[in-house]
Amino acid sequence: MAATNLKTYTLEEVAKHNKAGDLWIVIDGKVFDLSRFAPMHPGGLSVLLDADVGASPALALLRRVPFADEGLGLEAGQDATDAFFGLHRQEVLLRPQYARLQIGTISGASPSIQARPAGSLSLVPYAEPTWLTSGYHSPYFTEKHHAFQRAVRKFVEEVVLPDALAREEDGKPPSKEVFKAMAETNLLAMRLGPGEHLKGRVLMGGLVEPEELTVLHTLIIIQEFSRVPARGYADGLGNGAQIGLPPILHHATPALRDKIAREYFSGEKYVSLAISEAFAGSDVSRLKTFATKTPEGWRVTGTKKWITGGTASTYFTVGCRSAKGMVVLVIERGPGVETKPIKTAYSASAGTAFVTFDNVLVPFENQLGPDGPGLAVILSNFNGERWGMTAATVSSHRVVVEECLKWATQRKVFGKPLISQPVIRAKLAAMIARVESSQAWLETITFQVDRQHVASRTIQAARGADCFIEELLYEGGAGQCEGCDSGASWLFIFGGRALTLSGMGKYIERFHHTAVFDAILGGAEDVLDDLGVRQAVKGMPKRVRL
Numbered sequence: 211m212a213a214t215n216l217k218t219y220t221l222e223e224v225a226k227h228n229k230a231g232d233l234w235i236v237i238d239g240k241v242f243d244l245s246r247f248a249p250m251h252p253g254g255l256s257v258l259l260d261a262d263v264g265a266s267p268a269l270a271l272l273r274r275v276p277f278a279d280e281g282l283g284l285e286a287g288q289d290a291t292d293a294f295f296g297l298h299r300q301e302v303l304l305r306p307q308y309a310r311l312q313i314g315t316i317s318g319a320s321p322s323i324q325a326r327p328a329g330s331l332s333l334v335p336y337a338e339p340t341w342l343t344s345g346y347h348s349p350y351f352t353e354k355h356h357a358f359q360r361a362v363r364k365f366v367e368e369v370v371l372p373d374a375l376a377r378e379e380d381g382k383p384p385s386k387e388v389f390k391a392m393a394e395t396n397l398l399a400m401r402l403g404p405g406e407h408l409k410g411r412v413l414m415g416g417l418v419e420p421e422e423l424t425v426l427h428t429l430i431i432i433q434e435f436s437r438v439p440a441r442g443y444a445d446g447l448g449n450g451a452q453i454g455l456p457p458i459l460h461h462a463t464p465a466l467r468d469k470i471a472r473e474y475f476s477g478e479k480y481v482s483l484a485i486s487e488a489f490a491g492s493d494v495s496r497l498k499t500f501a502t503k504t505p506e507g508w509r510v511t512g513t514k515k516w517i518t519g520g521t522a523s524t525y526f527t528v529g530c531r532s533a534k535g536m537v538v539l540v541i542e543r544g545p546g547v548e549t550k551p552i553k554t555a556y557s558a559s560a561g562t563a564f565v566t567f568d569n570v571l572v573p574f575e576n577q578l579g580p581d582g583p584g585l586a587v588i589l590s591n592f593n594g595e596r597w598g599m600t601a602a603t604v605s606s607h608r609v610v611v612e613e614c615l616k617w618a619t620q621r622k623v624f625g626k627p628l629i630s631q632p633v634i635r636a637k638l639a640a641m642i643a644r645v646e647s648s649q650a651w652l653e654t655i656t657f658q659v660d661r662q663h664v665a666s667r668t669i670q671a672a673r674g675a676d677c678f679i680e681e682l683l684y685e686g687g688a689g690q691c692e693g694c695d696s697g698a699s700w701l702f703i704f705g706g707r708a709l710t711l712s713g714m715g716k717y718i719e720r721f722h723h724t725a726v727f728d729a730i731l732g733g734a735e736d737v738l739d740d741l742g743v744r745q746a747v748k749g750m751p752k753r754v755r756l
């Protein structure tokens with residue numbers, strides 16, 4: 211927070227404080243006293259004193275240094291806004307320890323750079339999907355969806371975002387308070403989509419009635435949550451339950467279903483899906499976790515790997531091999547169940563676990579669906595998972611487009627904004643086209659899913675499309691440079707800053723090292739691609755010929 215007794219100064223007054231130990235600077239009409247901070251400045255003292263860099267701005271600008279003369283949106287004698295924003299994220303000035311360096315404002319100047327208020331829409335072109343862009347219309351979303359979106363965004367930016375950034379830093383799991391807040395608004399329940407589990411709940415303070423909630427609302431929730439630049443944190447924040455709970459809701463006995471739903475939707479206990487193993491990923495029929503029927507119940511022995519949110523989960527929806535084929539069981543943490551964190555490249559806050567089941571006794575009532583064709587229970591779950599991952603993927607790519615657009619316009623190279631380079635504009639054009647087309651396709655599919663109430667054919671089509679969208683965005687798409695195989699566009703736009711954990715490119719760095727994961731999770735991309743085409747071929751009419 212800025213000091214309260216702010217004074218008004220002229221540039222001439224500021225210019226007198228231009229040396230080490232007595233250094234004032236002007237950023238966006240605000241006067242900062244850096245006299246004590248300058249020796250500790252992370253970018254060094256010298257830059258702050260170097261008039262040629264425009265960093266001793268009051269002095270430099272009064273001298274009309276070239277930087278200020280280059281048509282960068284500043285008039286000579288004004289301030290060092292461009293120099294600052296070419297090197298720092300806006301949030302630096304919002305940090306209390308830096309905000310309090312402000313001692314006043316420049317007479318007659320009014321700040322022109324403002325942080326976007328929590329919950330509001332971004333005005334950066336393409337930073338929002340078309341349906342949220344002023345002047346555009348949507349065949350799917352109504353005014354009520356808009357109100358819902360505003361409420362979810364506010365929640366995400368006020369409650370989730372600060373915790374996500376902090377947890378990505380310290381590697382701890384998402385805070386209990388965030389789960390509790392999600393429970394209070396019923397976001398935990400709504401994230402699973404429409405259904406019986408919403409009955410009697412007050413959704414988002416009453417913004418939508420339980421029977422009114424559609425898959426389009428779920429799309430809004432997923433896409434708003436995915437704007438948070440912390441992919442791993444999102445996984446820790448209940449993405450495990452997103453896939454682990456549906457089989458319980460659809461196949462468990464009413465008593466078990468209601469107990470686990472109550473505990474999860476109130477934010478008390480967590481649920482994970484435990485299918486993949488060191489031995490089997492996409493080829494789930496080869497699992498080596500064995501369930502044996504005994505008079506007292508099922509006995510389960512085996513291991514599970516890459517279990518999202520598993521370190522914190524109480525319940526695991528587990529795919530097992532049985533004498534009859536496959537069976538899915540709900541296993542509660544207890545004797546014989548152990549979880550160990552897996553160190554991943556993407557985030558410790560995802561709670562990715564290696565789970566061991568050592569001769570665990572599981573009551574017969576915990577069986578989900580029939581013994582033998584358990585594979586069908588597992589596979590049916592993948593459809594919703596892929597759709598959700600695609601919705602998240604498109605949204606997080608949009609955030610990257612926004613970051614790149616901002617950076618390319620505020621960063622100066624060779625005396626000009628980066629955006630003045632045609633090659634940068636070409637990369638941005640490709641990224642925008644892919645994000646926009648992916649979102650359009652996603653909305654079409656979502657609408658079909660909504661109308662057909664998870665009709666299998668649409669869902670199969672959705673899965674094929676989802677694979678394509680993810681490939682488009684990651685492998686050949688938003689990340690790639692057109693006409694060459696030189697890698698991700700966002701890396702080229704941000705340069706070395708895309709590799710640093712702090713500063714301008716920190717979100718790009720985090721995005722880049724998690725970007726490919728959605729092509730693996732929920733079934734490897736190429737396997738699902740192939741499945742999509744095989745299913746299309748199944749639907750080919752026998753009589754068609756060229």
Ligand code: HEM
Binds near residue numbers: 251257303712
């Ligand atoms: C209120 C004034 C300022 C504050 C509070 C401040 C603070 C910081 C902080 C916290 C960083 C670390 C990186 C980050 O977190 O973004 C940084 C880096 C830096 N700062 Fe400043 N700074 C100020 C003004 C300036 C000015 C006027 C210049 C010169 C034009 C400057 C040049 C740099 C440079 C060159 C870096 C390193 C950037 C990089 O590694 O990419 N700073 N500053």
